[in-house]
Amino acid sequence: MIHSLDPRMNRLGLPDAPATAAAKEALDQFGTYEVFHQKKEGTPYVYVGPVHAPSADVAFLFAKEQYSRRFACTGLWVVPTSAITVTAYVGDQESAYDTLPLLPTSQAPTPPPIDDTAEEEAAYAAGEEDYDVFHLKKRGKAHQHVGKVRASSPADALQVAKAVFGEQRPVVNVWVARSADFLRSDDEDRDIWATTPEKKYRDAISYKVQDRIEKFKQEGLGQTEA
Amino acid sequence: MYGSASTHDQPTTATTGLENEDPILLAEFEARIARGEKIEPSDWMPALYRKQLTRMIEQHAHSEIIGSLPEGTWITRAPGFRRKMAQMAKVQDEVGHAQLLYSAAETLGKTREQMLIDLINGKSKYSNVFNYPTPTWADSNVISWLIDAGAIVNQLANAKGSYGPYCRALDRICAEEAFHLKYGHDAVVHLATGTPIQRKMIQEALNRWWPAIMTFFGPSDKMSVHTEILMRWKVKMASNDECRNQFLDMYVPKIWEIGLTLPDPNLRKNEETGQWEFTEPDWEDFKRVINGDGPCNAERIAVRRAAEENGAWVRRALLTPKMQYVRPLA
Amino acid sequence: MPLTSQDPRIDLMYRLADDQLILGHRNSEWNGLGPILEEDIAFSSMAQDKLGHSLQMYSMLHALGEAEPDTVAFTRNAPQFHCCQLVELPIGEYDFSLTRHFLFDHAELLRFEALASSSYEPLAQVARKLRGELKYHALHANTWMKRLGTATEEAIERMQHSLNFTLPYALGIFEKTDAEPEIISSGLFVGEDELKSRWLESITKVLAQTALEMPEVTTLTPVFGGRHGQHTEFLQPLLDEMAEVFRLDPTADW
Numbered sequence: 001m002i003h004s005l006d007p008r009m010n011r012l013g014l015p016d017a018p019a020t021a022a023a024k025e026a027l028d029q030f031g032t033y034e035v036f037h038q039k040k041e042g043t044p045y046v047y048v049g050p051v052h053a054p055s056a057d058v059a060f061l062f063a064k065e066q067y068s069r070r071f072a073c074t075g076l077w078v079v080p081t082s083a084i085t086v087t088a089y090v091g092d093q094e095s096a097y098d099t100l101p102l103l104p105t106s107q108a109p110t111p112p113p114i115d116d117t118a119e120e121e122a123a124y125a126a127g128e129e130d131y132d133v134f135h136l137k138k139r140g141k142a143h144q145h146v147g148k149v150r151a152s153s154p155a156d157a158l159q160v161a162k163a164v165f166g167e168q169r170p171v172v173n174v175w176v177a178r179s180a181d182f183l184r185s186d187d188e189d190r191d192i193w194a195t196t197p198e199k200k201y202r203d204a205i206s207y208k209v210q211d212r213i214e215k216f217k218q219e220g221l222g223q224t225e226a
Numbered sequence: 227m228y229g230s231a232s233t234h235d236q237p238t239t240a241t242t243g244l245e246n247e248d249p250i251l252l253a254e255f256e257a258r259i260a261r262g263e264k265i266e267p268s269d270w271m272p273a274l275y276r277k278q279l280t281r282m283i284e285q286h287a288h289s290e291i292i293g294s295l296p297e298g299t300w301i302t303r304a305p306g307f308r309r310k311m312a313q314m315a316k317v318q319d320e321v322g323h324a325q326l327l328y329s330a331a332e333t334l335g336k337t338r339e340q341m342l343i344d345l346i347n348g349k350s351k352y353s354n355v356f357n358y359p360t361p362t363w364a365d366s367n368v369i370s371w372l373i374d375a376g377a378i379v380n381q382l383a384n385a386k387g388s389y390g391p392y393c394r395a396l397d398r399i400c401a402e403e404a405f406h407l408k409y410g411h412d413a414v415v416h417l418a419t420g421t422p423i424q425r426k427m428i429q430e431a432l433n434r435w436w437p438a439i440m441t442f443f444g445p446s447d448k449m450s451v452h453t454e455i456l457m458r459w460k461v462k463m464a465s466n467d468e469c470r471n472q473f474l475d476m477y478v479p480k481i482w483e484i485g486l487t488l489p490d491p492n493l494r495k496n497e498e499t500g501q502w503e504f505t506e507p508d509w510e511d512f513k514r515v516i517n518g519d520g521p522c523n524a525e526r527i528a529v530r531r532a533a534e535e536n537g538a539w540v541r542r543a544l545l546t547p548k549m550q551y552v553r554p555l556a
Numbered sequence: 557m558p559l560t561s562q563d564p565r566i567d568l569m570y571r572l573a574d575d576q577l578i579l580g581h582r583n584s585e586w587n588g589l590g591p592i593l594e595e596d597i598a599f600s601s602m603a604q605d606k607l608g609h610s611l612q613m614y615s616m617l618h619a620l621g622e623a624e625p626d627t628v629a630f631t632r633n634a635p636q637f638h639c640c641q642l643v644e645l646p647i648g649e650y651d652f653s654l655t656r657h658f659l660f661d662h663a664e665l666l667r668f669e670a671l672a673s674s675s676y677e678p679l680a681q682v683a684r685k686l687r688g689e690l691k692y693h694a695l696h697a698n699t700w701m702k703r704l705g706t707a708t709e710e711a712i713e714r715m716q717h718s719l720n721f722t723l724p725y726a727l728g729i730f731e732k733t734d735a736e737p738e739i740i741s742s743g744l745f746v747g748e749d750e751l752k753s754r755w756l757e758s759i760t761k762v763l764a765q766t767a768l769e770m771p772e773v774t775t776l777t778p779v780f781g782g783r784h785g786q787h788t789e790f791l792q793p794l795l796d797e798m799a800e801v802f803r804l805d806p807t808a809d810w
Binding site (some may be wrong): 007008011012022030052053057058061062063064065066097185189190193197 | 585589592593594595598601604608646672676683687688689691692695696699704797
């Protein structure tokens with residue numbers, strides 16, 4: 001047994017010379033989920049990164065602590081990576097919408113009406129669904145939610161998004177995903193973040209040590225070894 | 227907590243493989259970097275860029291997860307509520323950083339599980355400093371302050387690199403490290419200005435760790451092959467010597483002001499050149515340790531292996547046949 | 557600090573605080589050793605929360621004349637602790653740690669829901685504030701129980717075994733002290749019997765969604781003693797380890 005300075009490891013019992021682990025036949029690799037958070041009420045959801053998880057509910061548990069434990073948060077979405085449709089990436093001054101196949105004018109979608117319930121219902125009945133749309137404004141930054149569109153497929157969603165949001169520039173990259181594929185925090189569960197700002201022990205600003213250093217210097221205690 | 231990009235393959239013109247790359251795509255790629263635009267995962271990139279970045283980000287990720295262990299040694303013994311909770315949060319952050327970095331490396335095509343297997347089979351490297359022990363609470367504090375300080379110097383430089391997912395991860399990591407640095411400084415100052423027992427403890431820990439700290443940024447640039455191409459591609463952002471000098475400039479005065487000494491009689495700043503002078507670290511010893519013969523190498527790997535083996539049933543239970551791994555998007 | 561206090565508030569809050577401290581300490585042992593990176597992070601957060609909760613309790617106790625939180629936490633020995641024996645047990649394998657988390661945090665969530673209307677306003681305030689944190693803890697525990705309790709044969713067997721082993725200890729959460737009648741009559745808290753019946757209902761509901769069988773609780777002998785200072789052989793070594801550095805010089809500022 002390896003004797004460790006860490007009492008936890010001694011309880012674990014570590015063999016001296018472990019056999020070389022055989023390469024796994026099949027990797028026990030979960031799927032990945034992409035995570036978006038909202039820093040402040042009323043602001044757009046922003047991409048924060050992925051988690052590995054076996055299911056959306058577990059992905060949510062994981063995302064909450066990995067991405068929202070350290071800074072203020074008012075909401076969280078997770079969606080399977082495989083559910084996101086991605087356009088080409090273009091340069092920082094361009095629009096990714098320009099890389100979509102051009103549709104003849106007759107087929108080009110018009111932005112869907114917002115308040116026309118009857119028409120909306122007919123569209124849903126015909127198999128259309130809501131899609132969430134995200135833009136990347138600059139390479140190296142994070143995708144941001146820009147809104148929802150109603151469409152019959154991811155490709156269609158991109159075309160509709162172009163009609164609705166295509167004037168925005170630059171748009172380096174666009175993600176669309178079916179709204180139904182997201183797991184989202186409930187408004188009523190927002191209190192799971194209520195105490196985050198109070199956890200001062202993990203906040204840099206709560207460590208103020210300058211007074212102690214000044215007092216120490218004034219008392220000349222540091223001079224003994226100089 | 228990662229400080230050295232010194233284990234890159236040192237590409238020479240004969241081994242870059244660049245002659246096999248499409249010259250037009252290569253020119254576009256280099257022009258994008260030269261304009262200051264980031265590279266994103268689905269962009270075309272030279273095989274060498276992908277290989278070197280994967281290696282670097284993977285090593286960085288391993289350094290976080292292994293780097294959680296020397297401080298983890300004191301997680302059950304931190305004195306007082308404030309320290310106990312902060313030590314837990316700090317160790318937790320290191321694991322969190324590993325998660326972020328593995329994710330960034332995954333976007334280049336290597337799965338996280340494969341990286342973890344390579345780690346426990348000794349095929350991948352991590353920051354060499356974590357092969358040294360933390361025999362006292364004060365050793366843990368020295369890491370929290372000075373190793374993290376060194377890592378921040380390196381990470382702030384790398385955050386200006388060319389690969390988008392790595393930059394995003396580093397932005398987040400640097401924001402979290404601000405707490406580590408302040409916490410570590412606070413803990414060290416409390417010991418250095420405290421009782422005789424505390425002062426002795428921190429001075430001895432500093433003496434133990436100083437040689438390792440001086441190797442943290444890797445061998446002098448004079449001693450390594452010129453990595454011009456990695457600099458041009460913004461994979462390697464600052465030279466080892468620059469990082470080390472910046473670190474010494476920022477932290478040696480802070481060490482001295484609390485009455486601590488450093489075990490190197492040659493350590494001084496040359497006011498004319500602005501460069502710090504010091505006794506050259508023992509690079510032969512560094513090589514010996516990084517190649518496996520250090521005081522804690524076997525334990526660090528054994529711990530990761532035990533965690534992997536003990537958790538295998540949980541992961542097995544949650545896998546479903548229809549589950550398909552897709553590499554993260556960004 | 558006397559083991560039986562005249563003040564029912566002190567009696568009650570010591571039990572809560574000691575449970576939280578010891579379980580938070582135990583769960584922090586997983587940090588860096590968890591089965592999945594993300595789970596490692598989540599489990600550590602909840603351990604930190606537990607420590608935070610105990611600190612709040614000890615601070616309220618301090619306001620009632622007890623010693624400083626650090627002194628109380630880091631200098632007492634096992635016989636002076638009021639935690640139930642459930643929280644002292646070593647972390648074991650992940651099935652046990654998850655089962656303990658599930659059983660304990662359901663009780664904790666329900667306890668704090670009840671304390672939100674405590675006649676002792678400072679305690680009621682804290683209980684209301686911590687509700688969100690405990691909600692996440694329970695969500696985490698339920699999700700894991702449901703996932704593993706419906707997964708592979710291996711996982712179900714492990715979880716069932718852990719449940720059978722842990723339940724008698726979990727019943728020890730509800731061990732009463734002499735102050736119980738006054739705690740209830742003064743409106744401080746609904747009492748351990750009431751809490752236990754709410755808890756049974758709550759965990760049974762979750763377990764019903766799994767392949768796990770809830771043992772017949774009436775046939776189990778609860779593991780009592782912790783609330784009266786009788787502990788397992790694991791508590792004193794835990795305390796010695798926790799205070800190893802602190803006790804080098806308890807008057808020093810660490």
